[in-house]
Amino acid sequence: MNESNTQFENRKRDHIRIALDPRSQTEGQTGLDSIELIHEALPDLNFKEVDISTSFSFSKTHVGLSSPIFISSMTAGHEHGREINERLARLSDRRQILMGVGSQRRELNDTNASQEWTQVRKAAPKARLLGNIGIAQLIKTPLDDIRRLVSATEAVALFVHVNPLQEVLQPEGTTDFKNSLQAIENLVKFAEVPVIVKEVGCGFSTSTLKRLEGTGIAAVDVAGKGGTHWGRVEGYRSQESEMLYHVAQTFANWGISTVESLRHAEAAQVSYEVWASGGVRSGLDVAKLCALGAKKVGIAKPFLEAALQSDEALENLLNRLETELKIALFCTGSKNLAELADKKVVR
Known part of the structure; x- marks a missing residue:
């Protein structure tokens, strides 16, 4: 294994360890x-x-799901990550969640x-996987190579994560985000699966969400502040003596x-x-x-802790x-998620 791969694995191990740090x-x-x-006292x-x-339906894709809960992206590309992903994928396979x-x-x-996903697929052939590539890599990578990533995971959709704060605080970060929107538009036209844009813990403004309108994406995961903060994670990877x-x-x-990111989407x-x-914990x-x-x-974090x-432990958590979730629906008089979305929410 060459040095760059060793550094990559070390970084991913750091991410797991530090992400679990309060x-x-x-x-x-x-x-x-x-x-x-x-509260509805008489449901x-x-x-x-x-x-x-x-369900997740977009264009030719239709995937039935047992609930709206999905396992957020965490780790890949190293041996310990494969073990974690196998457990998570088995849960996705058994319980029909993304x-x-x-x-x-x-x-x-x-x-x-990519052999990691061959092993994961053997363990969980019916897992509903979402592939994942960073916007900084998407900008510089031929689209044929991106399609190869989708094939490797047999993904039902592809996450494109946007993480400017994380990249700029990461010693190995890629900080050229020029032509991001064009790269997303090109991917949507080329990809054979739906594209979902996501942050990694810093959320979205109204203007950014509007800029993504018309690109042809299937969804945006606002991934707001309140849980694992990847700016903090990258900071704690550095020594206290370092800038x-x-x-x-x-x-x-x-x-x-x-919550504010969802308000912006509205x-x-x-x-x-x-x-x-x-920051979703219940x-x-x-x-x-x-x-x-x-x-x-x-x-993410609760699933990671259970997967370890x-x-x-994963079954018990889900x-x-x-x-x-069912109790919340019952106690608001909501038979299903569509009815819940019509209920009034008060501050």
Whole structure:
């Protein structure tokens, strides 16, 4: 293995370790504490009839899903990451939920890296995987190579993650974001699967969401501030004696919250689906975001913690999240997610 691959693996291991550090979390900044769902004391429902199933449909793609909860992108490209992804993919396979894979950046220069997905697919042939490439890589990469990433994972859609703060604070970061919008438009025309643009914890403004209108994308995952903050993660990878460590402290609370990002999407009146992630820790959080307009809701850190334990821990986590979501629907008098979206949300 050459040195660059070694550095890549070390960085990914750092990411897992530091992402689980409480210092990397922007706890209490999602905006979810300010959202309250109106209680219905007399729901005209049988709890057993509450339905949280949904689907992801765009163009020729139609994927049935047991719930709007999806596993947010975490890690890929190293041995420990493969073990984590196999467990997560098995959960996606068993429970019919979407799973975002970690960045496939390494596969662009190391064809052997795609073997990770061969192993994952053997373990979870029916997993509903979402491929993942960074905008900085997309700009510089031939589209045939991007299509190869989709094929490697047998993905139902492709995430393009936009992460300017993370890249500029990462010693190995790629900071040329020129022609980003054009790169997304070109990918949409060329890709054989739906394209979803996502942040990694800093959210979206109304103007940026409007700029994405007309590109042909299927969805945006606003991925707002409130959970793992990748500016903090990259800062803690540096030594305290280094400048980037201190610069990262300056930007430790940078970003737009998850709830505010959803408000911006409502103001932008976009035609594509809006997904939400960033600091989601319970099924009640999922319900609040669905009530605010999110069609899918991503969760990362709790799934990562469970994946580091066992398949049983993952099952228990998803059971709890989906039960909490169902209870939120029942106690607002909502039979399904569409009805929940019509209920009034008060601050």
